Amino acid sequence: MADYDYDLFTIGAGSGGVRASRVSAAHGAKVAIAEEHRVGGTCVIRGCVPKKMLVYGAHFAEDLEDCQKFGWDIGEATFDWIKLRDNVLADVDRLEGAYTETLESHDVKVFKERAVITGDHEITLESGKKITAKHILIATGAQPRLPDCEGVEHGITSNEAFHLDELPKKVIIAGGGYIANEFAGIFNEFGSQVKIVNRGDQLLRGYDEALRDRLLQISIMKGIDFQFNSVFEYIKECPDGGYFVKLSDCEEEHVDLVMFAIGRTPNTGGLGLDTVGVELGDNGEIKVDEFSKTSVDHIYAVGDVTDRVQLTPIAIREGQAFADSVFGDVEPYGVDHSCIPSAVFSHPPIASVGMTEGEAKSALGSVKVFQSDFRPMKNVLAGRNERSLFKMVCDAADDRIVGIHMIAPEAPEMMQAAAIAVKAGLTKADFDATAAIHPTMAEELVLMR
Ligand code: NDP
Numbered sequence: 132m133a134d135y136d137y138d139l140f141t142i143g144a145g146s147g148g149v150r151a152s153r154v155s156a157a158h159g160a161k162v163a164i165a166e167e168h169r170v171g172g173t174c175v176i177r178g179c180v181p182k183k184m185l186v187y188g189a190h191f192a193e194d195l196e197d198c199q200k201f202g203w204d205i206g207e208a209t210f211d212w213i214k215l216r217d218n219v220l221a222d223v224d225r226l227e228g229a230y231t232e233t234l235e236s237h238d239v240k241v242f243k244e245r246a247v248i249t250g251d252h253e254i255t256l257e258s259g260k261k262i263t264a265k266h267i268l269i270a271t272g273a274q275p276r277l278p279d280c281e282g283v284e285h286g287i288t289s290n291e292a293f294h295l296d297e298l299p300k301k302v303i304i305a306g307g308g309y310i311a312n313e314f315a316g317i318f319n320e321f322g323s324q325v326k327i328v329n330r331g332d333q334l335l336r337g338y339d340e341a342l343r344d345r346l347l348q349i350s351i352m353k354g355i356d357f358q359f360n361s362v363f364e365y366i367k368e369c370p371d372g373g374y375f376v377k378l379s380d381c382e383e384e385h386v387d388l389v390m391f392a393i394g395r396t397p398n399t400g401g402l403g404l405d406t407v408g409v410e411l412g413d414n415g416e417i418k419v420d421e422f423s424k425t426s427v428d429h430i431y432a433v434g435d436v437t438d439r440v441q442l443t444p445i446a447i448r449e450g451q452a453f454a455d456s457v458f459g460d461v462e463p464y465g466v467d468h469s470c471i472p473s474a475v476f477s478h479p480p481i482a483s484v485g486m487t488e489g490e491a492k493s494a495l496g497s498v499k500v501f502q503s504d505f506r507p508m509k510n511v512l513a514g515r516n517e518r519s520l521f522k523m524v525c526d527a528a529d530d531r532i533v534g535i536h537m538i539a540p541e542a543p544e545m546m547q548a549a550a551i552a553v554k555a556g557l558t559k560a561d562f563d564a565t566a567a568i569h570p571t572m573a574e575e576l577v578l579m580r
Contacts, residue, residue, distance in 0.1 A: 135264050136163075137160075137240075137263070137265070138160035138458070139152065139160050139266045140163050140254050141163070141164040141165070142165050142254070142269050142270065142402065143165075144165075144166035144170040144171070144241070145174065145270060145272050145446065146172055146173075146450070147433040147447060147450040148164060148166075148172070148270030148433070149164070149172070149233065150446075150450035151270065151449075151453050153237045153239060154455065154459075155458045157237060162239045162240070163242060164234060165242040166242075166243055167257070170234070171223075171230045177289065177290050180223065182289070182317075185293075189316065189319075190320060192210070192320040192322075197514075201512065212298050220293065220294075246262075247402055248406060248407055248430075249403055249406065252264055266429050267429065269409075269417060269425075269436055270434050271399070271402065271436045273436065273438070275393075278305060280364060281366065283366065285366045285368060287390050289310050292390060295388075298322070299318065299386070300324060302325055303378075303388070303389050304318075304328070304389075305363065305393055306327075306329060306391065310392035311327055312327070312334060313475060313477055314392065315327050316350070316355075325356065326355070326386075327355060327356070327358070328378055329358070329361070330362055331360065335475060338475070338536070339483065339522060339536040341520060341522060342483070342522070346479075352517070364378065373386055395435065396414060396415055397414065398435075399411055399417060399436060416436065422463050422465050423437070423453050433446055434450070440468055452465060470554050479542065481537070481538045482537050483534070484549065484553050484554075485533050486533045486534040487536065488500055498525060498533070499526075499527050500522060500524055501522070501523040502520070502579060503521040503580070504521075505518065507519055507539065510540075519539030520539070521539070522536040523559065523562070524536075529558070530559050531556055532553050535549050540572070545572065545576065563577065
């Protein structure tokens with residue numbers, strides 16, 4: 132049998148790669164991992180984690196306004212972006228340290244440099260060092276997609292949004308998905324004038340229509356501007372600062388910042404995948420089977436680079452399943468990609484699991500829909516005219532819940548528990564049989580009519 136330097140070499144130390152490497156090492160494999168940027172990957176370094184901290188920071192704007200109706204007089208509140216930015220970045224540093232520590236304490240060798248596949252079982256590091264491995268795992272994630280327009284280099288992506296030296300007075304965000312809506316909410320709460328520009332006429336495609344409409348309505352009420360069916364013609368630097376932006380069917384306008392959030396493309400370029408025959412899909416994603424195995428027997432891929440479901444918890448599950456299946460003492464198993472709960476951390480947030488009403492009608496024919504459209508108690512006292520919406524979609528044939536959708540403060544926190552019920556195949560009657568916890572927003576889950 133051939134002798135390799137490592138049993139497993141992982142390229143990319145993000146959520147999927149770190150989990151896979153740590154667990155493989157715990158199963159007894161000799162493991163190394165390479166990371167060209169920072170240990171932790173998109174989620175920890177420039178995604179979910181710092182984004183959520185900014186969402187918290189931004190939401191204080193509303194809390195500080197609302198608290199007056201609850202009797203608080205706090206004088207004039209001021210906001211210091213640099214302070215929040217630096218505190219968030221310091222926490223990211225802490226987390227990077229914790230992830231590195233996890234790897235090292237499991238005896239995973241960490242190479243902080245780029246790695247490229249140069250032979251069937253060979254990896255070459257940027258420093259020139261060649262390493263051999265019995266198995267190779269590609270967990271290189273994805274990167275922001277950029278549009279094809281003049282002056283695209285003047286725009287930023289979510290990667291840079293965490294490092295801004297000042298907040299823009301006026302920002303245009305391209306895209307109508309997760310990142311566009313989350314950052315529109317963040318900038319808007321911090322006082323920036325925000326415009327979302329989307330190529331189509333739908334925000335958050337894939338989410339239930341009623342919730343998307345509600346978010347649009349609330350976002351407009353909060354002052355966010357929307358332009359649909361529009362693309363960028365050019366972005367030009369303004370000599371006095373900022374940029375001139377020309378959108379299709381619009382006059383040129385001046386903004387301080389342009390941010391692109393139009394999806395993410397798998398990081399497969401320049402990895403040497405063609406030299407060993409790893410097959411790619413139409414979007415440059417690595418094609419894998421249910422066990423995350425690529426077209427090459429000993430090369431696997433997990434996470435965003437496979438473009439199955441671009442969510443951290445799924446990358447982690449795929450990494451775990453890979454490690455258990457290849458190095459553990461279990462029958463190989465794959466990850467169930469059905470019924471995955473998700474959330475958009477907009478203001479207010481959206482959370483969802485299972486089929487939308489439209490999807491359920493197409494898939495099942497006959498469905499029952501239950502709804503609760505209410506103004507949360509806190510908003511009532513605060514005088515905030517912002518209504519929440521819960522929706523439950525059931526299969527009319529057997530009452531089984533096939534989808535739950537919510538837009539409400541803390542919707543993602545409520546959804547995690549509700550998603551267990553949907554995944555477990557519970558019925559509307561099971562929810563009805565559960566007593567409400569009063570007074571909460573979550574009680575609407577068992578009171579829907
Ligand atoms: P999304 O896929 O959510 O949305 C992309 C948006 O950009 C859509 O509105 C899409 O329009 C539009 N678009 C796509 N291609 C182009 C193009 N060439 N020109 C103009 N517009 C275009 O992408 P994001 O960048 O917001 O986020 C990337 C992924 O990261 C998400 O899919 C999600 O998986 C993950 N993520 C998850 C978060 C969470 O869980 N809370 C938070 C942030 C990101 P159309 O609808 O017409 O295709």
